Structure formats: C-alpha cells, structure tokens
C-alpha cells in the first residue's frame with residue numbers, strides 16, 4: 001500500500017529514504033519518497049525483516065501526519081517565544097540551582113519510548129553519570145516494565161529470546177493479554193499468512209474481551225481479569241502431572257521443584273474458566289512442541305505483572321521450549337523504541353547496556369567509560385513514585401520529554417495537580433498543544449519523525465535506522481542535541497560534545513563492548529568504529545553483534561546470564577487485581593488502544609482517515625449490564641472511580657463480559673472535555689516492576705442525561721473548546737467534527753452556534769422543529785458551507801461522515817437534511833482506513849450479493865487488502881448484514 005500526501009514542505013530534488021515507522025514495537029521498515037514538488041509518499045520497505053513491505057493503517061497514513069499546523073517552532077518560556085540560548089540557560093540553571101540546594105535526587109527526567117536510542121543514551125548519561133541521580137524513568141514503565149523484571153528474574157538479563165520468524169514457524173501461537181490484530185497489526189498479518197500456509201498451526205487467544213484477534217483463534221479463553229498467573233501455573237502443574245517436562249533442559253534451570261510445587265497449589269478458580277476450557281488449552285500447549293507465547297500489556301499492566309510473566313516463562317523453561325525455531329515466550333513492546341530504551345538504561349533501575357545499577361563493578365565500568373563525576377548506587381524513582389515525589393515536593397524540577405503523563409499516568413488528575421505545583425517543569429515536544437506542555441515553564445521544540453535521525457530497536461532485537469528526509473522546521477532541534485546543549489550549559493560540554501548521531505552510536509557501541517566483557521548479553525561492539533558514512537548506510541541487524549555472537553536466538557543452548565549460568569524458575573502465587581470490586585464500584589475497567597490511533601493522538605489524529613474508524617471515545621459495556629443500568633445504545637455514561645470522573649459514549653457489545661467494561665486511552669483534554677480515562681485508574685504498581693495496573697480498576701457507572709445533544713462540523717483549524725459539559729473533537733478531511741452535549745439548554749441556538757464557531761456575521765440557514773425540540777443551523781459564504789450544528793433532546797441521528805465531508809463543498813440547505821442526497825454516495829463510517837472503504841459501501845456489497853466473503857469484499861472494494869487490520873470487522877459485518885438480509 002502506498003499513501004500520498006499533499007506537498008508539506010518546500011520543493012527539492014526527488015528522494016527516496018529508507019527509514020522506520022514512528023509507532024509500535026513491530027518496527028516496520030518504510031520507504032519515504034519525496035517528489036520534486038514536495039509530495040511525500042510512504043510505502044512498506046520490502047527488504048525490512050520486520051514487515052517485508054507490509055504496513056498497517058497507521059503506518060500507511062504516516063505521510064498525512066506531517067502537517068505543520070500545531071508544530072512548536074521556537075522555544076517558549078511561560079508561553080512566550082524565547083531564543084534557544086535563553087531557554088537552555090533557564091533549564092540548566094533551574095536544574096543546577098535545585099541540585100545545589102536540595103541534592104541530585106531533587107530533580108528527575110521522565111522520558112519516552114518515542115526517543116531514538118541516541119537521544120535516550122544522552123539523557124541517561126546526563127542524569128546518571130553527571131547529575132548523579134538515577135531519577136530517570138520512561139513511559140515504557142507503563143508498557144512493559146513487568147516483562148523486563150520477569151526476564152531479569154528468569155534469565156539474569158532483559159533478553160527477548162526469539163525472532164519474528166518464530167511466529168511463522170510455530171505450530172501453536174498463544175496470544176495472551178495481546179490484541180495483536182489492532183496493536184501490532186503487521187505481526188498479526190504475518191501469523192494470518194503463516195496459518196494459511198500451515199493447516200496444523202493453531203492460535204489461542206487469552207483475553208477477557210473478545211477482540212479482533214479472536215477472528216484467527218481456534219480457541220478463545222475469556223479469562224477473568226487477573227487470572228493469567230493461575231492459568232499458567234495450572235499449565236505448569238499439568239506439565240508435571242503428565243511428565244511433559246524436559247529433563248535435559250532442566251539441567252540448565254534452577255528452582256523447578258519450588259515453582260512446580262507452588263503451581264500445584266494454585267486456585268484455578270481465579271481464571272474464571274471451565275474445566276473444559278482449561279483442559280482444551282493444556283492439551284494444545286502440552287501436545288505441541290513448537291509453541292510461542294506472545295504477551296503484551298494485558299499481562300504487563302498489572303499489580304502482579306512480573307509474576308504473570310514468570311508464570312509464562314516457567315512453562316517454557318520446564319519444557320525447554322525456548323530459543324529454538326518456533327519456540328519461546330515472546331514479549332511484544334508497545335512503542336517504537338521501548339526496547340532501545342531498555343538497552344540503553346532508560347529505566348530508573350538499569351544502567352546502560354543491560355548492566356546492573358546495584359553492581360559496583362558495573363557502576364565503575366560505566367563511570368570510567370563516561371569519564372563521569374558521579375554514579376548513583378541505587379535505583380531511582382520509577383514513574384508512579386516519581387510523580388508522587390513531584391506531588392509531595394521531593395522532586396522540585398522535572399524534564400518531561402515526548403510523553404504526556406497528564407493523560408497517560410494512572411490517577412492522572414493527581415499528576416496534573418503535581419505538575420501544576422512543581423517548582424520547575426520543562427517539556428520537550430513537537431507541539432505545545434498537549435495537556436502536559438500547557439503546564440510547563442519551558443517548552444523546547446523538537447524535531448519530529450521524518451526530521452530526525454538515529455536508531456530504534458523493535459520487539460525482536462532488530463536495530464534499524466530512522467533517517468531524516470525532511471528539513472527541520474523553525475528552530476526545532478534533535479533531542480540528543482537539546483540534551484547535550486543543556487549538559488554543556490551545566491559545565492559538561494566536553495563529555496557531551498558530539499557533532500552527530502553517528503558519534504553517539506559509536507560511543508554506545510564501545511560501551512557495550514565493556515558491558516560484554518562483564519557478561520552482558522547486549523554487546524554490539526563490532527560497530528564501535530562505525531563511521532558516519534557506515535552509520536548512514538547501516539542495514540537492520542539483530543543484536544548482539546560482536547566477535548562471539550552475531551544475531552540469532554538466545555538460550556536454546558541452555559546458557560543464561562545468571563551467576564551460575566542457569567535459568568531460574570520462580571514459585572508464583574497468583575494474586576487478584578489490587579482494586580477490589582465493591583458495592584460502590586462494582587465494575588472492572590479495562591483500558592487499551594483502538595486500531596487506528598496511537599497514544600495521545602498528537603500525530604495519528606492529524607490524518608483524517610484514521611479518525612473515521614472510531615471518532616469518539618466510548619465505553620464498551622455488555623448489553624445486559626447496560627439494560628440493568630438503564631443505559632441505551634449511544635447514550636452517554638458517567639464513569640467514576642475514587643480518583644476521577646469521565647463521560648463516554650456507550651457502545652453496547654457482548655465482546656466484554658458482564659461486570660467488565662473497556663475504554664480506549666487515547667483521548668486528552670485537547671480532544672475531549674471528560675475522556676482522560678487514566679484519571680479513573682488507580683496507581684497500583686507491581687511491587688517488583690513498578691508497572692501500574694492499568695487494566696483492572698474498579699468503577700461505578702450511571703447514565704448521563706444532558707438537556708441536549710449536538711453534532712457540529714466546521715472548517716476552522718483553530719477551534720476553541722466548546723462551551724458545554726461534554727464535547728469531543730477530531731479533525732475531518734475539511735476541518736473539525738465535534739460531538740456535544742450540555743446540561744443547560746441555551747436560550748438562543750443561533751447565538752450559541754455563532755459563538756461556538758466564531759462566526760458572528762456569517763450568513764445562516766436554519767431549520768427548527770419546536771415540537772421535537774430540534775434545531776439545524778448552517779453557516780455559509782458564497783453558497784459554501786462554513787459550519788453546521790445539529791441539536792436535539794436525544795442523540796442526533798444524522799449521517800455524520802457525510803456531513804463532515806461537505807464542509808467547504810456543499811449548499812447549506814442540502815446539508816441541513818442531515819443525510820446524503822441521492823446524487824451523493826455516502827460511504828459511512830470508515831472500516832478500511834488504508835483504502836478508505838466505509839460501512840455503507842460494505843453493507844451494499846453484502847446485501848446486493850456482490851461480495852459474500854472477506855476475500856470477495858477485498859476483490860470488490862479493496863477493503864482488507866492492504867494491512868488487513870479490518871478483516872475481523874469485515875467478517876462481523878458479513879455476519880450482521882447477511883443475517884439482516886435473511887431475516888428481512
């Protein structure tokens with residue numbers, strides 16, 4: 001699939017740049033071509049080993065996210081433009097003064113898996129080696145810290161044993177706590193293709209929800225929230241009962257007896273599964289030699305996440321199903337460079353190159369390599385504790401880089417209040433329009449994807465280059481350069497004096513050689529002498545890369561990175577989620593992602609087609625629970641927890657179990673009035689990994705009945721926040737689309753609409769139905785629609801996608817009908833974002849008999865033929881509309 005965008009930047013000579021996608025941990029290679037007129041096109045890199053040319057809907061739309069409309073182009077101090085020297089001096093002095101008065105542990109960096117490895121390396125070097133504190137943590141703490149902890153406990157180091165091709169050569173794939181179809185779509189499509197080739201391959205999905213990934217499942221286990229450790233302990237006990245352990249591999253493993261004894265004690269009732277379901281899973285797992293267990297945030301984001309990881313690893317270790325083709329546990333990471341951050345020591349409890357902060361030999365080696373004046377001898381504050389320390393005043397200066405904790409941290413309102421009261425907050429980002437940047441004293445403008453250069457590591461240890469293909473706009477700078485400039489202002493210019501990313505990478509590679517000599521698995525010292533030219537041309541490679549080992553799998557040889565070289569099985573006692581249901585908070589809230597958005601939408605929401613699949617934040621609730629609560633389809637629901645309150649649109653679906661609800665985590669204070677779902681989430685971190693339990697909070701639900709509902713579209717690019725209780729807004733192809741609801745009925749809808757759109761004098765057309773209490777208002781100029789508002793006492797039933805597509809295009813009177821005219825085909829809500837195929841087109845093809853299978857829909861409409869992420873939805877629509885046709 002190939003996607004083009006209008007010219008974004010000034011014209012230059014045509015180029016093709018080989019780089020990597022900005023989003024998830026699959027780490028797909030992309031080819032970005034730039035025509036002489038500046039038009040940019042993105043397609044999958046056929047030679048990249050992560051994707052072999054495939055891209056998902058997000059990757060396909062990368063070219064549409066390069067717009068400059070909300071970019072920050074100059075440094076800001078207290079909201080006012082400043083020059084770089086003043087801004088850098090302000091940051092350096094704030095940190096120096098704080099350290100001088102309160103010590104090095106009174107400052108902190110909170111960084112991100114969006115950083116490139118070179119950026120991460122510089123941030124970590126500055127905080128640990130020069131400031132002398134380990135108070136640097138990353139938003140990867142919220143993503144996969146439990147996997148890190150589990151790996152280190154079992155293997156002695158944070159090592160992903162396998163490779164992506166294991167997902168294709170396995171005979172059983174277990175997806176647990178992973179909606180791979182939506183969150184890592186290219187990996188999912190690789191499995192889809194492999195399963196089509198190998199009729200013996202089976203797929204098991206373990207998830208409390210019936211997700212899109214279940215479309216491929218031979219078995220779906222709708223596990224109770226938090227039941228994973230009990231499930232895998234049950235598997236370990238069955239392996240023991242059936243004498244299915246591998247005695248040869250157990251020679252390389254310690255702790256098997258204690259782990260098995262604990263497994264036999266486990267209460268399988270915690271899984272919420274029947275004996276038949278459990279036995280079906282155990283028969284498949286034990287009866288198949290080549291098993292890969294893929295796990296992700298559903299395992300990691302738990303108050304017992306590390307134990308869940310070790311319960312999985314125990315099963316692979318006891319059977320020796322690790323480190324050989326088609327075998328192994330497989331943690332897939334959420335962010336594009338979460339792995340790079342782990343390798344470079346971006347977590348508060350790690351040193352660079354997988355060295356241990358608690359180990360004096362490791363500390364000495366890193367300090368000597370860096371020629372550093374200091375080195376902390378204990379871990380720093382992990383994310384939850386870091387923001388608690390900001391709240392209680394222990395941390396007085398914090399630098400937040402490329403992440404939005406006011407939206408994404410648990411108990412997010414407390415994080416917002418903590419930052420609002422912090423003595424000094426610096427933020428680096430590509431935009432100042434984030435909930436976090438709005439609280440900063442200093443905002444520093446960074447280069448964005450396409451403008452910056454470095455390396456990233458994906459989930460299977462492949463290190464790839466990310467290359468710049470666009471000029472850096474305004475005064476924006478690379479992140480490593482901003483960090484090095486601040487270090488220089490603090491007096492360490494010599495140790496931070498690189499002139500390009502290649503020099504940082506070579507220093508990092510040399511340090512990895514020191515680490516390798518101390519026994520670290522992360523050793524890429526073959527690249528220690530890499531020149532800038534060599535760095536420019538560096539092809540994707542799998543670490544390690546040194547004189548002893550180059551690429552490949554780990555642990556199939558039974559050699560681990562523990563002091564005695566043996567793996568460790570751990571006795572695991574399963575624990576229920578920390579938040580317990582109560583009469584006051586009787587529902588369990590699961591949070592996660594939607595298919596076409598990324599994190600807090602600062603980039604993906606710039607691509608209108610990515611906003612059309614799920615255009616509004618929602619609460620997925622079981623129809624029977626909704627009925628019991630008096631919640632009707634599309635009604636608004638108020639969700640409260642001890643920590644916050646949100647209002648979301650009800651989406652009734654039996655994909656969630658009774659007593660459970662699900663809400664996406666993408667919406668912010670910039671895109672909705674009350675949809676920051678992490679305000680609800682309790683900050684219950686795993687005591688081992690520090691990762692908070694983002695998938696098992698307890699909440700109360702109630703219908704929210706406003707006095708009026710509305711839908712609005714407009715062409716303005718700078719919409720102020722609407723004046724009403726509930727609003728959401730996203731970009732459409734021609735401007736904005738908004739959902740509205742208010743508790744107070746305006747006296748004059750025309751006046752309200754003029755204020756909403758900032759159109760005091762525009763020409764107006766309106767239709768009012770006094771009996772029904774509805775009003776439809778359109779503003780126009782020269783017969784073209786500028787904005788429109790539809791309001792009524794119930795959710796307004798109109799063709800939303802069609803109306804948003806008419807802004808700037810159509811006669812206002814036609815738009816006021818609320819539906820497409822006979823001469824205006826309305827594709828409906830987007831299902832296939834890659835090919836822009838809407839639900840109405842799909843329905844028509846099914847109902848007319850033109851396409852009665854997913855493959856036929858692909859042939860007829862193109863739907864599902866690019867990234868394939870929408871194929872599960874196509875299958876559901878086929879069942880739905882074919883059934884309706886029969887019943888009609």
Ligand code: SF4
Nearest residue numbers: 021023024028056059
């Ligand atoms: Fe990007 Fe999609 Fe590939 Fe993830 S799967 S790296 S989001 S193209």
